[in-house]
Amino acid sequence: MITQKDTSIACGVSLATVSKALSGQTDIGEDTAQHIRDTAKAMGYLPNAAARALKTNRSHNIGVLFEDKTSSGLRHEYFSEILQCIKTEAERLGYDITFISRNLGNMSMTYYEHAKYRNCDGVVIASVDFRHPDVIQLVESNLPTVTLDYVFDSRTAIMSDNISGMIEIVEYVYKKGHRKIAFIHGEDTSVTQKRLASFRSTCARLGVNVPDEYVKSAIFHDPRSSGLATRELLALNDRPTCILYPDDFSFIGGMNEIEQQGLSIPNDISAVGYDGILLSQVLRPRLATYRQDAVTMGVKAAESIVDIIEHPLTSLPVQIMVPGQLWEGETVKQL
Amino acid sequence: MITQKDTSIACGVSLATVSKALSGQTDIGEDTAQHIRDTAKAMGYLPNAAARALKTNRSHNIGVLFEDKTSSGLRHEYFSEILQCIKTEAERLGYDITFISRNLGNMSMTYYEHAKYRNCDGVVIASVDFRHPDVIQLVESNLPTVTLDYVFDSRTAIMSDNISGMIEIVEYVYKKGHRKIAFIHGEDTSVTQKRLASFRSTCARLGVNVPDEYVKSAIFHDPRSSGLATRELLALNDRPTCILYPDDFSFIGGMNEIEQQGLSIPNDISAVGYDGILLSQVLRPRLATYRQDAVTMGVKAAESIVDIIEHPLTSLPVQIMVPGQLWEGETVKQL
DNA sequence: TTGTATGCGTTATCAT
DNA sequence: ATGATAACGCATACAA
Numbered sequence: 001m002i003t004q005k006d007t008s009i010a011c012g013v014s015l016a017t018v019s020k021a022l023s024g025q026t027d028i029g030e031d032t033a034q035h036i037r038d039t040a041k042a043m044g045y046l047p048n049a050a051a052r053a054l055k056t057n058r059s060h061n062i063g064v065l066f067e068d069k070t071s072s073g074l075r076h077e078y079f080s081e082i083l084q085c086i087k088t089e090a091e092r093l094g095y096d097i098t099f100i101s102r103n104l105g106n107m108s109m110t111y112y113e114h115a116k117y118r119n120c121d122g123v124v125i126a127s128v129d130f131r132h133p134d135v136i137q138l139v140e141s142n143l144p145t146v147t148l149d150y151v152f153d154s155r156t157a158i159m160s161d162n163i164s165g166m167i168e169i170v171e172y173v174y175k176k177g178h179r180k181i182a183f184i185h186g187e188d189t190s191v192t193q194k195r196l197a198s199f200r201s202t203c204a205r206l207g208v209n210v211p212d213e214y215v216k217s218a219i220f221h222d223p224r225s226s227g228l229a230t231r232e233l234l235a236l237n238d239r240p241t242c243i244l245y246p247d248d249f250s251f252i253g254g255m256n257e258i259e260q261q262g263l264s265i266p267n268d269i270s271a272v273g274y275d276g277i278l279l280s281q282v283l284r285p286r287l288a289t290y291r292q293d294a295v296t297m298g299v300k301a302a303e304s305i306v307d308i309i310e311h312p313l314t315s316l317p318v319q320i321m322v323p324g325q326l327w328e329g330e331t332v333k334q335l
Numbered sequence: 336m337i338t339q340k341d342t343s344i345a346c347g348v349s350l351a352t353v354s355k356a357l358s359g360q361t362d363i364g365e366d367t368a369q370h371i372r373d374t375a376k377a378m379g380y381l382p383n384a385a386a387r388a389l390k391t392n393r394s395h396n397i398g399v400l401f402e403d404k405t406s407s408g409l410r411h412e413y414f415s416e417i418l419q420c421i422k423t424e425a426e427r428l429g430y431d432i433t434f435i436s437r438n439l440g441n442m443s444m445t446y447y448e449h450a451k452y453r454n455c456d457g458v459v460i461a462s463v464d465f466r467h468p469d470v471i472q473l474v475e476s477n478l479p480t481v482t483l484d485y486v487f488d489s490r491t492a493i494m495s496d497n498i499s500g501m502i503e504i505v506e507y508v509y510k511k512g513h514r515k516i517a518f519i520h521g522e523d524t525s526v527t528q529k530r531l532a533s534f535r536s537t538c539a540r541l542g543v544n545v546p547d548e549y550v551k552s553a554i555f556h557d558p559r560s561s562g563l564a565t566r567e568l569l570a571l572n573d574r575p576t577c578i579l580y581p582d583d584f585s586f587i588g589g590m591n592e593i594e595q596q597g598l599s600i601p602n603d604i605s606a607v608g609y610d611g612i613l614l615s616q617v618l619r620p621r622l623a624t625y626r627q628d629a630v631t632m633g634v635k636a637a638e639s640i641v642d643i644i645e646h647p648l649t650s651l652p653v654q655i656m657v658p659g660q661l662w663e664g665e666t667v668k669q670l
Numbered sequence: 671t672t673g674t675a676t677g678c679g680t681t682a683t684c685a686t
Numbered sequence: 687a688t689g690a691t692a693a694c695g696c697a698t699a700c701a702a
Contacts, residue, residue, distance in 0.1 A: 001451075003679055014689045019681060029687055050394065050454050051679035053385040054694050061433075074419050075613065080409040087434055094440025096453060098396075098433045099422050105429025116336075116381050118431060223617040249613075256619040278410065278584075279614065282558040284591040338695055349673045354697055364671060386695035389678050 002045045059119035063100035067128040077277040085298025110134045122305040144308040165290040166198035168326045177335030182240035184229040186220035223253025230254040248273035248280040266333035285330035337380045398435035398455035402463040412612040420633025445469045457640040479643040500625040501533035503661045512670030517575035519564045521555035558588025565589040583608035583615040601668035620665035
């Protein structure tokens with residue numbers, strides 16, 4: 001491995017001069033500096049991130065938290081897309097991405113300890129149980145953090161606008177003439193609470209009555225549970241004309257149930273998903289859904305964490321609302 | 336930040352003693368060692384990965400290559416599942432995962448340079464253009480590497496068994512009475528070549544004639560192109576009774592096309608996917624497919640790279656074949 | 671069993 | 687404009 005020392009010998013200058021030349025300091029003669037850079041390149045010099053981190057206490061490494069739970073892990077396209085975008089944007093800004101977990105080999109550690117151990121400059125908390133003590137410890141630590149779809153006091157959060165999303169969906173469905181609107185929601189998370197509240201308040205504002213039987217609980221990204229909820233809805237005496245699903249993928253479960261009962265979408269039952277994953281747009285009829293802008297979420301997350309890292313004094317904790325977009329699709333019938 | 340030095344002062348012993356006690360050396364008195372460990376824990380000592388890496392030249396960090404291309408990036412569940420499993424298994428073995436890319440900030444670097452810069456102990460090459468010079472440089476370097484679904488000479492590779500997969504699919508379809516079997520394959524990659532060769536040879540062995548028009552080219556993970564290919568197949572005078580798709584997700588494109596023409600699956604046209612992603616099992620009828628064992632792929636990849644890292648002298652380059660499994664589903668009709 | 675000393679590769683301070 | 691030197695935190699060869 002070629003080091004600065006090797007380069008300094010080859011150039012006949014001191015180690016300090018090499019270091020300065022390579023890091024672009026201005027107090028080195030332009031010709032000397034250029035010669036050093038050329039030589040270093042020719043020799044195949046590569047900086048050593050570990051040495052640099054040890055000395056500067058900055059690793060240019062961002063930790064990311066992605067828990068591997070069924071309903072939220074990387075198999076969910078919304079999250080894998082966000083990860084992809086965090087990665088790309090962070091790299092553009094000069095940072096690498098390392099996964100942070102709670103055990104490494106036989107030593108079990110908290111997220112905070114893991115992040116510290118790896119000298120992470122900051123952590124993006126994307127998909128976890130935000131109420132877990134270890135997450136709270138991390139957020140309350142001195143490490144810069146950014147959360148996605150969950151707000152901690154005095155911390156920056158990137159929020160997909162679930163309130164507006166649900167408003168737009170309900171208003172759209174209402175405009176199409178639907179007055180019997182059912183909502184199958186995901187498990188009890190912050191996101192679910194927002195969507196549910198928004199669903200109820202929007203319906204109330206529009207004068208749409210929502211009987212208790214029209215609100216069903218299911219599990220995110222789990223077509224089976226949404227299928228069961230759909231079955232219950234279809235069995236009601238006064239069944240809904242439109243069903244809102246927890247997410248696009250879960251809609252598949254409802255779709256199967258509806259078709260199996262000899263009903264057709266949207267002629268007999270209308271349906272709306274959530275997320276705007278690829279699947280929603282290749283189904284026929286195209287699924288009505290609310291596209292969450294995962295790209296912007298990821299980019300903003302990366303930008304924010306880097307901003308906090310690089311400007312700790314001037315950066316303020318903010319909640320960044322990322323608007324989505326209603327994709328009307330073809331699964332909501334005009335009544 | 337609490338260091339070993341802080342701990343040594345608190346314990347009234349030397350720095351070396353602390354280091355040994357914490358790393359479990361045997362040449363320290365049991366009581367002393369225990370006291371040091373307790374104190375370190377109480378003080379909140381955390382090891383510093385950068386310092387350790389600098390000293391030992393081992394980072395306990397594994398680089399992974401996942402290119403963000405449409406047809407293979409993290410949005411493809413097969414790959415995101417593999418990544419998930421590599422991550423989990425590597426962490427179990429005491430290694431962290433860092434993404435390796437080709438540019439960091441303004442400096443553009445090769446994969447090899449990036450991996451070296453981050454002191455990666457090894458690299459898992461999962462989803463890239465394997466013919467790219469930078470990938471070849473990496474593989475031919477002194478860095479331990481493991482590839483997925485592509486073989487380099489004298490290097491360990493984890494291979495999903497595409498040959499057997501296609502054999503099983505064709506034999507299954509044949510057994511169901513089909514003699515007019517079409518194959519829509521993905522873009523020209525190593526995987527496609529294997530599947531295509533296996534498709535042709537198996538058909539030949541079974542005495543199934545495959546006219547040229549029955550072999551169509553499409554793009555992985557792209558329902559649109561598979562839909563177009565399907566349309567062409569359906570328009571043939573002597574159209575196939577069964578269509579094999581590049582992957583489960585692409586099947587959606589075919590499904591739409593078939594249904595749009597008023598045909599039904601499997602009554603009029605049978606279909607088989609590839610991958611065994613979640614989607615395939617929630618569709619109705621359940622899609623016949625060949626499940627690629629992404630879990631084992633990921634676990635083996637992590638195990639292999641760690642083995643090469645930790646036993647460089649005794650570990651041999653091997654090709655590990657990971658068998659998949661035919662999932663019969665309900666989309667192949669008995670003729 | 672414990673301690674001393676050195677160096678990993680880099681940056682940064684202070685001389686020159 | 688350039689160089690000598692110390693320090694970051696840790697592991698280890700060697701001395702005691």
